[in-house]
Amino acid sequence: MNTQIAARSATTAAIVVCTPLDFGHLAMTIHRLRPLGEAQAQVSNCTTTGLRTQLAPPATRHYPHLHMNQDLWTSVDRFLTDTLIHPDQALDEAMRANRDAGLPAIDVAPNQGKLLHLVARIHKAKRILEVGTLGGYSTIWLARALPPDGKLVTLELNPTHAQVAAANINRAGLSSLVDIRVGPALESLASLHEEHAFPFDLIFLDADKPNNPVYLEWAIKLSRPGTVIIGDNVIRDGAILDPNSTDPVVSGTRTFVERLGTHPRLDATALQTVGSRGYDGFAIAIVNE
Ligand SMILES: C[S@@+](CC[C@H](N)C(=O)[O-])C[C@H]1O[C@@H](n2cnc3c(N)ncnc32)[C@H](O)[C@@H]1O
Numbered sequence: 001m002n003t004q005i006a007a008r009s010a011t012t013a014a015i016v017v018c019t020p021l022d023f024g025h026l027a028m029t030i031h032r033l034r035p036l037g038e039a040q041a042q043v044s045n046c047t048t049t050g051l052r053t054q055l056a057p058p059a060t061r062h063y064p065h066l067h068m069n070q071d072l073w074t075s076v077d078r079f080l081t082d083t084l085i086h087p088d089q090a091l092d093e094a095m096r097a098n099r100d101a102g103l104p105a106i107d108v109a110p111n112q113g114k115l116l117h118l119v120a121r122i123h124k125a126k127r128i129l130e131v132g133t134l135g136g137y138s139t140i141w142l143a144r145a146l147p148p149d150g151k152l153v154t155l156e157l158n159p160t161h162a163q164v165a166a167a168n169i170n171r172a173g174l175s176s177l178v179d180i181r182v183g184p185a186l187e188s189l190a191s192l193h194e195e196h197a198f199p200f201d202l203i204f205l206d207a208d209k210p211n212n213p214v215y216l217e218w219a220i221k222l223s224r225p226g227t228v229i230i231g232d233n234v235i236r237d238g239a240i241l242d243p244n245s246t247d248p249v250v251s252g253t254r255t256f257v258e259r260l261g262t263h264p265r266l267d268a269t270a271l272q273t274v275g276s277r278g279y280d281g282f283a284i285a286i287v288n289e
Pocket of ligand 1: 108133134185207
């Protein structure tokens, strides 16, 4: 069955036809229409709302030629999110509160947040550690996977971020499960160790990437055999390929991935991802005996 797409702008209009499954064609078509101005796309006989995000600006950082694919990735992410992730007042309000407070928009995407949530549930995690809270968006996804007697400890350097996160987590009804610790993560991790507040079943590393190799060491210290460790943003538009990078974010990420591969207590892999957050990826590891 063909799907008719009508795209309009203030100055012109166009009608194109494509099959419902041909999202690549569909994205290309809208991409071509973009120079027409603030084109609005409507789809008849098709439920996708992904077209709306065709109009979002691309965000690739290191390789400008990736620009041409960003619109497509964003559209597909939007389709996946609209289809698989249901409207959620607490998460939507958290995003709004983050924006209003001027927090950087560097939270995980909705489909990534749900992936974290599903991994935590599949793993039946009861104790979760997160390094890098921001406004608590990923915290909410993860905390929702916990049983009523579970606990999530999340570490945040910036007091303003932590304050916004606390309000978001409270609105989501999760305050009793979440402990936000404010300060440099390296200090908080040492405190958790001193307090014997471990082991954690799942650890999500998503703070300052230059410190990821050290966070990994702490994560292993705070783990048990079977603990899952996830690290975000390990591809960075492919910049991790550069062994001579002088960017501490890139070299820290590269060292992190290398240590995941060589540490005797870890089995790990990493996946490249594309989506609304550009070209990046995550690593996942399990702690052995
Ligand atoms: C990518 S954001 C976290 C996003 C969050 N996990 C989410 O998806 O909603 C990284 C956060 O780590 C925090 N951060 C940076 N350096 C830190 C440090 N040394 N210790 C603790 N937190 C740090 C930043 O302030 C920022 O809020």
